[in-house]
Amino acid sequence: YLEDVKxxxxxxxxxxxxxxxxxxxxxxxxxxxxxxxYGRLEDSLLKKLEDEKTEAAE
Amino acid sequence: YLEDVKxxxxxxxxxxxxxxxxxxxxxxxxxxxxxxxYGRLEDSLLKKLEDEKTEAAE
Amino acid sequence: MAEDSQRNFRSVYYEKVGFRGVEEKKSLEFLLKDDRLDIEKLCTFSQRFPLPSMYRILVWKVLLGIIPPHHESHALVMKYRKEQYRDVYHALQVIRFIKDTTPQIEVFLRMHQLESGTLPRNVSFPLELEDVVFLAIAKAMEEMVEDNTDCYWLVSSFVNQLNNKYKDLLPQLPKFLEQYLNFEDNRLLAHLRACSAFSKLPYTLWFKKCFAGCLPESSLQRVWDKVISGSCKILVFVALEILLTFKMKIMALTNAEKITRFLENIPQDNTDAIVSKAIDLWHKHCGTPVHLV
Known part of the structure; x- marks a missing residue:
């Protein structure tokens, strides 16, 4: 019985x-x-930042 | 002893x-x-689309 | 006879220098030798005597159910506890709730929140009162416990004990304090009432944080011995003894805010004596637990 319980x-x-x-x-x-x-979100944020920079330079 | 094992x-x-x-x-x-x-990614994509539209219209 | 008085002399001496526990330590070691620890006896021991510091963490872990009564299972169960700790810790890193630079007590808070399903949506959410309480207890525990896994489990289980077992009793402690203060020193109580300070005493610090941040850790752990082993009423007597000890100072103050501010920052030099006297008072009013070993 003990074996059973075990x-x-x-x-x-x-x-x-x-x-x-x-x-x-x-x-x-x-x-x-x-x-x-997270990777995709960061990519899209980075891209946005770059676009903004390019625009500002134009 | 059985109680113990339990x-x-x-x-x-x-x-x-x-x-x-x-x-x-x-x-x-x-x-x-x-x-x-996903929510944040969609928001950022939507925003990008809108920005592009505005630019095209200008 | 001569031997007796010598023995008594030695006991008194030990008590003074903090070694009273020689015999107590032996009886605790005897209890800890059992294959299956007797939780009830360990509780009674902790209620009566201060735990020797070398066994404190072990006894707390057993009493809080972090490790089970059987010695044989301790290693296996601690392995599970460590894995659980690592799992939760790693999860918080993945969702960027914690960084390598996050203070340890904040890590503990986030882990506890995740485990209890109360993690806020955003890491910058303002803290609730219960989070502030958790952090205070964690900060004190961090000073007492070296191992991070042990520390997390102790804080988390201690807080759970307060929120579950003592949930109904803790809000009643101010009322008990009033009763016992009335008995011990009704003039002091009258003074506190007269300047409407009684309802504004630092109850959060005393009864929610269990004196974490009020007493230094060396005194605090002797109070927590009693809380962990089953009595949260000890908190009332520590509060009572603080009031009695600083009676002169309090009687000289007539402004409720000033009284509260003083009590929140009591001098740290004789807190050991305060705790000893509080424990005596507690035994006097609530009786000494019997049936030991």
Whole structure:
């Protein structure tokens, strides 16, 4: 019976562990997305600044 | 003794669960951040389009 | 007989120089030897005696549920706690809420906010009162705990304890203070009432921040021993003892703002004595916890 309880406990632990891992993979995907979006946002801001400079020079 | 094993298992489970919950919060936070970044990117694109229109009209 | 008086003499001596704990330390070590720590006994110990500084962090972590009662699980559970710390920390870097230069206590605040789902939309949002309280507690804890992971978990769990377990009791503490002050020194209470200072005492500093930023850390941790092990009423007696200690000064002031300002910045030289007397008063009014070891 004791062995039973131990196996059950290990099973529960593993279940949460695998849920954690799945969630972490989602987080990692989102992280890449965020990095990409920040990059695009910065590009577009930089471009705007450059355009403004060119205009001012003309 | 059996009670002991149960308490020990609960102690470990509680910690993995908390780690999982934190990961879930992170996913939610990232989701909001992505929405926000898309919003900002669209705003900046729209503004650029408008600026171009105004210039063309001048 | 001779031995007895010698022993007593030594106890008094130890008490004076701060080593009273020799026997207490032994009994705590005995408690800590158990494979499965007895939370209730650890609570009782912390209620009665100051924790020896070498065991304080361990006992706090156990009492706050950061590590479980079983020794065998401590390493594994701390591994989970560290991972969780790193996960949340990294997430805040990704969304640019924290930088390498962000002060540690602000990092802790953001981590706590993310974990409790209260992270503001923007890093420049003004802080709420509860954030200010968090920062004050974090700042004091930072002085007591070296390891960042331990420190974050302790601050976060301590604040959660205040917000959950003591949620209903904390707002009642000013009322208790009034009762006990009336009992101990009704002239002082009358004076405070007469200059409408009683309702304006620094209750946020005393009861929300639990004296963080009011007492130096060496005295503060002895108060927090009691709070963490289950009594937030100790806060009332620390406040009471501060009032009694500075009675002369307070009686000389007739302006509520001046009284509050003085109490928010009390002299830091005899705070250890204030805490000791506060603990005695607390035992006197609320009884000494029994059934130890």
């Amino acid at each position: 196996i059950q406990a290990r099973g529960q632990l593993q279940a949460v562990e695998s849920r954690y891992k799945a969630q972490k993979r989602i987080t990692q995907t989102f992280e890449l997305e965020i990095l990409d979006l | 308490i020990q298992a609960r102690g470990q489970l509680q910690a993995v669960e908390s780690r999982y919950k934190a990961q879930k919060r992170i996913t939610q936070t990232f989701e909001l951040e992505i929405l926000d970044l």
